[in-house]
Amino acid sequence: MNAKEIVARCEHLFEDLDFGAVKDWKAAAPGRKAIGYMPIYVPREIVHAAGMLPVGIFGGGDQMEVIQGDAYYQSYICRIPRSTLELGLTGRLNVLDGMLFPSTCDVIRNLSGMWQILFKDKYVKYFDVPQDYADSIGGSFYIHEMQALREDLGNLVGKPISDQDVKQSIAVYNDNRKAVRELYAYRALKPWQAPTSEVYLVLRAGCVLPPEEHTVLIRQYLNETEKQKRPQRDNARVILTGSFCEQPPLGLIKSIEMAGCYIVEDDFMLAMRWLLDDVPVTADPLQELSKAFLHRSASTASKYDVKKEDKGQFLLQQVKRNGAEGVIFAAPSFCDPALLERPMLQDVLAKHKVPHTAFKYAENTGQMAPIREQAGTFADSIKLWSAA
Numbered sequence: 001m002n003a004k005e006i007v008a009r010c011e012h013l014f015e016d017l018d019f020g021a022v023k024d025w026k027a028a029a030p031g032r033k034a035i036g037y038m039p040i041y042v043p044r045e046i047v048h049a050a051g052m053l054p055v056g057i058f059g060g061g062d063q064m065e066v067i068q069g070d071a072y073y074q075s076y077i078c079r080i081p082r083s084t085l086e087l088g089l090t091g092r093l094n095v096l097d098g099m100l101f102p103s104t105c106d107v108i109r110n111l112s113g114m115w116q117i118l119f120k121d122k123y124v125k126y127f128d129v130p131q132d133y134a135d136s137i138g139g140s141f142y143i144h145e146m147q148a149l150r151e152d153l154g155n156l157v158g159k160p161i162s163d164q165d166v167k168q169s170i171a172v173y174n175d176n177r178k179a180v181r182e183l184y185a186y187r188a189l190k191p192w193q194a195p196t197s198e199v200y201l202v203l204r205a206g207c208v209l210p211p212e213e214h215t216v217l218i219r220q221y222l223n224e225t226e227k228q229k230r231p232q233r234d235n236a237r238v239i240l241t242g243s244f245c246e247q248p249p250l251g252l253i254k255s256i257e258m259a260g261c262y263i264v265e266d267d268f269m270l271a272m273r274w275l276l277d278d279v280p281v282t283a284d285p286l287q288e289l290s291k292a293f294l295h296r297s298a299s300t301a302s303k304y305d306v307k308k309e310d311k312g313q314f315l316l317q318q319v320k321r322n323g324a325e326g327v328i329f330a331a332p333s334f335c336d337p338a339l340l341e342r343p344m345l346q347d348v349l350a351k352h353k354v355p356h357t358a359f360k361y362a363e364n365t366g367q368m369a370p371i372r373e374q375a376g377t378f379a380d381s382i383k384l385w386s387a388a
């Protein structure tokens with residue numbers, strides 16, 4: 001497949017709200033099970049170690065009308081809980097044998113309760129992650145959470161999950177994370193060769209494909225896109241941040257790019273990039289996953305910063321590392337974590353003279369003209385006035 005065909009395949013996977021790829025994977029061998037997970041982060045290694053397929057559930061996007069889901073939440077909050085319920089209530093998630101709801105925010109926690117009531121035949125877990133980073137406190141708690149998940153999933157498949165199983169899965173995900181890092185590094189280097197509208201789809205395919213297959217797909221895309229030379233433009237290099245949960249519509253990403261921005265860093269689908277380096281496979285696997293989470297993981301609005309001075313430092317490092325000329329805060333409407341954190345991050349950027357702009361979206365935002373105008377004005381202002 002060439003780059004265009006790879007992207008077309010990823011787009012098909014992205015648009016398929018019936019999760020045909022997951023159905024096919026399950027049908028390929030008897031007894032296979034799949035477990036869904038909501039943003040931001042769960043240790044997919046444990047699901048994989050159970051022989052199951054972890055499936056990223058990122059709402060219904062802009063293709064699905066939400067009818068029943070609106071009856072369960074206030075209509076003014078973010079859309080992802082309502083469209084996820086719609087997916088469940090219309091039977092589209094029947095292919096899943098369970099769902100994990102990480103402690104991203106109150107909305108997702110409440111969704112886990114609704115899921116327990118509505119889908120009594122499914123495994124449902126509210127998966128808590130630590131907000132204390134001492135190995136002896138947050139670490140012990142987190143290992144306990146992972147152990148509980150390991151036992152639950154072992155019971156579901158009728159076979160305990162051994163340390164060796166988890167280590168093998170960690171190795172698989174180390175390779176996948178490495179490939180994702182390669183993809184992001186390539187885009188930061190040559191954003192005209194790997195537009196974010198394509199990178200997004202390639203990454204998103206990892207929500208429904210087994211990690212081994214996704215790793216191969218990423219590397220194929222990198223090889224193929226390098227072969228096809230595309231024009232380099234004098235665009236502004238920007239970071240998109242705040243989109244870690246409900247995803248912007250693909251049209252919004254395209255609009256930002258068409259407005260003259262190269263997106264060189266983002267926080268889409270952080271589960272695939274949460275752990276920043278390889279997790280060792282030589283020692284106790286749960287301890288190593290815990291250490292990676294506590295000491296070597298990405299920063300985001302749902303994660304506690306121990307010291308006030310730490311706020312915004314991760315974003316600032318991303319700006320420097322990627323040679324970004326500005327930051328676009330793009331968060332879902334009524335996303336408490338992202339919108340509460342935004343002013344603090346803006347303060348840090350202002351202090352370091354990093355240009356920034358901000359807007360909100362919903363996964364089904366249809367009107368792209370205002371966003372395109374805003375992003376275009378931002379790119380122009382960077383090019384006209386930010387150059388030293």
Ligand code: SF4
Nearest residue numbers: 078105107245335336
């Ligand atoms: S979009 Fe924001 S508020 Fe809504 S579920 Fe996600 S993190 Fe929570």
